[in-house]
Amino acid sequence: MKIIIDFDGTLTAEEQQARPLAEKSLDTLANEIIGAPRPELSQAYRATRARLLRAPHRHWWEVNGLNASYCDEGAFILNTTTLQALLREKTAYLTAVTEAFAKGEYDPVVDCTNDLFHRHTAELEPVFRPGARDVLSALIGHRDYEPVILTNSLGAKVHDQLATLGLDSDIAVLGDTRQYDMRADWTQRFPHPDFGRIQVWPLDKLHRVDLRRPAYYGALVQALEQDPDIVVVADTLSLPGALPLNMGIPFLLLRTPYTPDWCARAVKSHPLGRVLGDIRDLPAALTATAAQSILV
Numbered sequence: 001m002k003i004i005i006d007f008d009g010t011l012t013a014e015e016q017q018a019r020p021l022a023e024k025s026l027d028t029l030a031n032e033i034i035g036a037p038r039p040e041l042s043q044a045y046r047a048t049r050a051r052l053l054r055a056p057h058r059h060w061w062e063v064n065g066l067n068a069s070y071c072d073e074g075a076f077i078l079n080t081t082t083l084q085a086l087l088r089e090k091t092a093y094l095t096a097v098t099e100a101f102a103k104g105e106y107d108p109v110v111d112c113t114n115d116l117f118h119r120h121t122a123e124l125e126p127v128f129r130p131g132a133r134d135v136l137s138a139l140i141g142h143r144d145y146e147p148v149i150l151t152n153s154l155g156a157k158v159h160d161q162l163a164t165l166g167l168d169s170d171i172a173v174l175g176d177t178r179q180y181d182m183r184a185d186w187t188q189r190f191p192h193p194d195f196g197r198i199q200v201w202p203l204d205k206l207h208r209v210d211l212r213r214p215a216y217y218g219a220l221v222q223a224l225e226q227d228p229d230i231v232v233v234a235d236t237l238s239l240p241g242a243l244p245l246n247m248g249i250p251f252l253l254l255r256t257p258y259t260p261d262w263c264a265r266a267v268k269s270h271p272l273g274r275v276l277g278d279i280r281d282l283p284a285a286l287t288a289t290a291a292q293s294i295l296v
Contacts, residue, residue, distance in 0.1 A: 002227040006234035007151040011132045018075035024120040034096040049082040057206040066182035069238040126161040131280035149173045178215035179239040190246040209242040237263040
């Protein structure tokens with residue numbers, strides 16, 4: 001069984017890293033991109049973040065006009081969403097960002113926040129969750145498991161941070177998966193027992209997860225071609241989890257201090273979903289998942 005484990009937030013305690021990431025991002029915006037006074041940016045960031053959290057179902061990480069993730073699904077996601085709202089809503093900020101990222105891949109705001117994330121998470125010291133090293137060591141030494149690390153970041157950053165754990169052998173990294181790469185013109189649909197063939201998964205009255213993620217889909221298809229027996233483990237639903245579930249791939253959600261209840265409910269309600277209370281619960285959950293697969 002190939003165990004695809006998300007890096008940020010799953011193996012690492014990103015709730016402890018989110019504030020330093022925000023501070024570094026605001027420094028760069030103030031000094032290199034916008035030129036606004038740093039205290040002004042800090043105040044605007046705090047006010048924007050608080051406003052988003054008052055109604056998180058109305059605010060999301062927007063890419064190509066689509067909802068990549070609700071703002072409250074992750075500590076890093078909340079930072080990205082806050083920065084996007086902050087940069088889009090003030091004309092002077094948006095003008096400066098548009099000039100700085102005029103030749104980007106997405107729109108200037110998305111390109112700016114992507115750049116801030118990749119640049120500054122590489123500068124942060126990794127803060128691994130208790131038990132992360134022991135779990136990875138157990139998976140490396142297990143004859144039936146092949147751990148692979150999943151990340152939207154470039155593989156080199158994750159390799160370097162994993163090296164600080166001093167594991168007995170290297171772990172493969174599935175990098176630059178672009179789970180956030182949303183495409184409105186993508187035609188792929190997924191069979192759902194209640195809703196038919198869908199592109200958007202309605203979870204409840206407030207939340208709908210968009211599955212139009214062709215880059216991530218391609219990465220998962222390639223993984224399935226190499227080994228049809230795979231499991232995905234991550235700390236958020238929209239980005240890494242919803243698509244595997246709708247492709248028939250088991251998904252284990254790590255419940256963290258920031259995991260919203262609606263995410264846990266959605267995963268629990270799916271026959272291929274399971275919620276972990278601690279990363280140290282992963283080996284037992286994998287045994288149960290393997291047993292379930294044999295029964296099916």
